[in-house]
Amino acid sequence: MDETSLEAREPSRFEWFVYVVLIPGFFALVVAGVTLAFFNINVLDIGRSLYEDVRAWVRPGSSGAPAVSETAALRSELERLQHELAQTAAALAEREAKLAAEQQSNEALMKENAALKEALDAAKAHADEALAREKAVARALSQLSPAKAADIVVLLDPALAVGILTRMNADAQAALLGKMPPEAAAKLVAELAGGSRSGTDEAVKTFALTLKAMPPEEAATLIGGLWQKRQADSVIRALEAMDADTRGAILAKMPTALGREVAARLVGP
Numbered sequence: 001m002d003e004t005s006l007e008a009r010e011p012s013r014f015e016w017f018v019y020v021v022l023i024p025g026f027f028a029l030v031v032a033g034v035t036l037a038f039f040n041i042n043v044l045d046i047g048r049s050l051y052e053d054v055r056a057w058v059r060p061g062s063s064g065a066p067a068v069s070e071t072a073a074l075r076s077e078l079e080r081l082q083h084e085l086a087q088t089a090a091a092l093a094e095r096e097a098k099l100a101a102e103q104q105s106n107e108a109l110m111k112e113n114a115a116l117k118e119a120l121d122a123a124k125a126h127a128d129e130a131l132a133r134e135k136a137v138a139r140a141l142s143q144l145s146p147a148k149a150a151d152i153v154v155l156l157d158p159a160l161a162v163g164i165l166t167r168m169n170a171d172a173q174a175a176l177l178g179k180m181p182p183e184a185a186a187k188l189v190a191e192l193a194g195g196s197r198s199g200t201d202e203a204v205k206t207f208a209l210t211l212k213a214m215p216p217e218e219a220a221t222l223i224g225g226l227w228q229k230r231q232a233d234s235v236i237r238a239l240e241a242m243d244a245d246t247r248g249a250i251l252a253k254m255p256t257a258l259g260r261e262v263a264a265r266l267v268g269p
Contacts, residue, residue: 134160138167141176150179153188162191170202174209182218185210186225189234207238212246220253227258236265 036046141149141164153161153176165173165188173192177185189210192203211219223235239247239262247266251259 130163134163135167138164142168142172146172146175146179149176154180154184158187158191161188165192165206170206170209173206174213177206177210178213182214182221183225185214185218186222186229189222190226190229190231204234204237204241207234208241211238211250212242216249216253219250223250223262224254224258227262232265235262239266 141152177188189207192206211222214222226235251263254262
């Protein structure tokens with residue numbers, strides 16, 4: 001091989017790496033180490049720290065106990081968060097159950113109120129209908145003679161008959177009751193005088209007019225029936241409301257024992 005060929009040969013890649021990279025790099029490291037040492041900087045500690053960082057980055061598991069401790073802490077934190085999430089989910093489920101129960105209770109209450117309102121409306125409609133019927137029958141009976149009206153009232157339900165009588169004035173009531181059989185009249189008078197309307201002056205006046213319109217014998221029989229039904233107060237008030245002659249005629253037709261008892265109540269203590 002001649003000299004010209006040697007000069008023309010190019011360096012290999014290894015030679016290029018050694019002369020261009022390795023040797024200048026090593027020289028730079030030496031100069032940097034000397035410079036750092038001159039400024040009292042521990043080059044070995046820096047190198048060891050860099051080595052540990054690179055080693056931990058390349059092989060995370062090789063860092064030893066600190067990595068294990070960090071993993072345990074992360075696991076513990078994760079378990080704590082899972083426990084809190086479970087408690088929150090349980091609280092939400094309980095709240096939803098309470099809200100559902102309250103909603104069901106409210107719906108049941110609304111249905112109950114609706115049913116109650118419907119029942120009240122029906123009862124009011126029924127009461128209005130009954131009142132209208134009583135007024136209509138009372139007007140019809142007022143057009144008849146007392147005797148014919150009495151024959152009709154005797155056949156009615158007692159509650160309906162009392163309702164009809166209360167829609168009539170006192171004179172019409174007395175005339176009608178005076179034409180009824182004493183026993184039937186006694187039942188109606190007992191309802192009028194001893195029922196929910198017994199405390200009114202109108203009921204006492206009606207009773208007194210009824211007794212006055214009846215023959216004394218029938219009036220005495222009616223009073224006897226009411227006295228046995230514990231309507232003594234109503235009888236006494238009615239007798240006190242009539243004139244002395246009518247009251248005396250009725251007392252004269254009573255049985256002796258009843259007449260004495262009624263007279264004693266009229267005279268008072």
